Amino acid sequence: MIVGLVLAIAVALWAAHRLPIALRPASPIAVVALALAAFVVPTQIATSRSTPAANEPAGFWKPFDEAAIGRLVAEGKTVFVDVTADWCVTCIVNKQLILESSTVNARLTAPGVLAMQADWTRT
Numbered sequence: 001m002i003v004g005l006v007l008a009i010a011v012a013l014w015a016a017h018r019l020p021i022a023l024r025p026a027s028p029i030a031v032v033a034l035a036l037a038a039f040v041v042p043t044q045i046a047t048s049r050s051t052p053a054a055n056e057p058a059g060f061w062k063p064f065d066e067a068a069i070g071r072l073v074a075e076g077k078t079v080f081v082d083v084t085a086d087w088c089v090t091c092i093v094n095k096q097l098i099l100e101s102s103t104v105n106a107r108l109t110a111p112g113v114l115a116m117q118a119d120w121t122r123t
Helices: 002-015 026-048 066-074 089-099 102-108
Strands: 078-084 113-119
Touching (some): 002 026, 066 078, 078 089, 089 102, 102 113
16 A cells, blocks of 8 residues: 555656646645655554554464573474564564465464564554
8 A cells, every 4th residue: 555655656746747837736735645645544554453452462472471482492392473563564564464374374373383472562
């Protein structure tokens, strides 16, 4: 979505020199509106997502426990840590495209694997 907004800004800037003189003032207005949308849209996506109460991870995710990682690895377990935040666009995309995929989900729930989630939303 953000890429689309950035492309729309580029088109608006390009079109500014190609529009009839009467329509040229609309181009900067369109650029400003699209730039604002590029900041507002990710915020709206992040706030519209349901978040577990008190930053608790959902599903098979365990709360991040730095002290436990060394012990778990010494026991032969694989520890996967997802550092995320509701305001992080990259984190949202990674979650939707990668972490929630059936392949990754199967590996994170396999025996000997522990998935921890460190949520920086309110940090």
